[in-house]
Amino acid sequence: MKQNNRNEMSTELPGYVDRFRQTEYVGENRCTPCTIVNVTIAVVVSTALTFAAIPVGIAFFVFSMAAIYLRGYLVPGTPTLTKTYFPDWLLRIFDKSEIGAPTEAPKASDREPEEVLTEASVIETCEEIDDLCLDNEFQTAWQESMERVLEDGAEKSDLSRILGADEEELEFEEHESAFLARIDGHRLGQWESHAALVADLAAARELSDRYGDWDELSVDNQSRILSGLRIFLETCPECSGTITAEQETVESCCRSMEVVAATCEDCDARILEVEQN
Ligand SMILES: [Zn+2]
Incomplete structure (x- = not known):
């Protein structure tokens, strides 16, 4: 009976941990600038706490790393703060969304x-x-x-x-x-x-x-x-619906950007998204 309980617990644990995961901020969506800011804060605060009591500092550091790993950040609101206060050129470097950001800059030999x-x-x-x-x-x-x-x-x-x-x-x-x-x-x-x-x-x-x-x-x-x-x-390649273009704000992991978006009115397929500078 006891053995069963333990088995149950070990299978439930990942699910329990999983509830804290915020998929919009981790894995492929992780915002690198946010993670750097948060790890730096965690190190500074943990170090300060070790002066008060070493175990407290260590505990805080472990808690912080777990939070950043599972939730993408430690300090509430950092994704929004970095979006607002970090320069756009810096965020663009880390941005994983390829919308409006070609994988490579056009080369001189490229044809227009x-x-x-x-x-x-x-x-x-x-x-x-x-x-x-x-x-x-x-x-x-x-x-x-x-x-x-x-x-x-x-x-x-x-x-x-x-x-x-x-x-x-x-x-x-x-x-x-x-x-x-x-x-x-x-x-x-x-x-x-x-x-x-x-x-x-x-x-x-x-x-x-x-x-x-x-x-x-x-x-x-x-x-x-x-x-x-x-x-x-x-017209839409998939459903022949009418395509209309309008200006929109798109949120990616790190940035919010103004785009001109062409979308199918019938099936909502996004046909084109061009970032506005
Ligand atoms: Zn369509």
């Missing part, structure tokens, strides 16, 4: 999206207003291509070809606010949604036909061009 899209006759000056519009023929081809990608379930095979990766090892992960491609746990790419990925893959099919040097461009360069092209998308 607008140049490539104009040369490939994908965009042109609009007939009635002074702006850029999608070429009608490309629009139809892109639309048909999106339908084919969806019908064939070609997401993995297309993407693995673009990335030069093994299709079998490629894994997709869908979050509330992101669609990720991983191999062996490493993130290879991130999109705003599955719909955004489908739009990119279909556009890549069309561009490799229309733009001779497409395959010579780096994957980062290609991805900048493809997300630039998503601005012109009027």
Whole structure:
């Protein structure tokens, strides 16, 4: 009987500890600047307490580390405080959200999206207003291509070809606010949604036909061009709903930022998010 009780306790313990976990601030969401600030505070306070009584200092240090590990921070409100008082350039370095923050800065050898899209006759000056519009023929081809990608379930095979990766090892992960491609746990790419990925893959099919040097461009360069092209998308690749753009504030682990977001009115798929500077 006693043995049973002990077994029960040992299985319940992680759940009990788990209740203190704040998933929005730990693991992948951990805010590095907050953690550094909190560990520093914990060390300073613990050291001060050891002057009063060594065991108290040690106990406080252990408690602090457990709190930071499980909850992401020790001092209530630090995620908000760092967001408010830390300079944005510093937070941006630690920010794990890739929205508005390309994995790598454009290189000098990179082609400008607008140049490539104009040369490939994908965009042109609009007939009635002074702006850029999608070429009608490309629009139809892109639309048909999106339908084919969806019908064939070609997401993995297309993407693995673009990335030069093994299709079998490629894994997709869908979050509330992101669609990720991983191999062996490493993130290879991130999109705003599955719909955004489908739009990119279909556009890549069309561009490799229309733009001779497409395959010579780096994957980062290609991805900048493809997300630039998503601005012109009027209907949702997944449900054909109308896409509307509006300004929004988005919270990531470390920062809050102003973005222009294009979203499908029908299925809520996020098509594009561009940070405003
Ligand atoms: Zn939709």
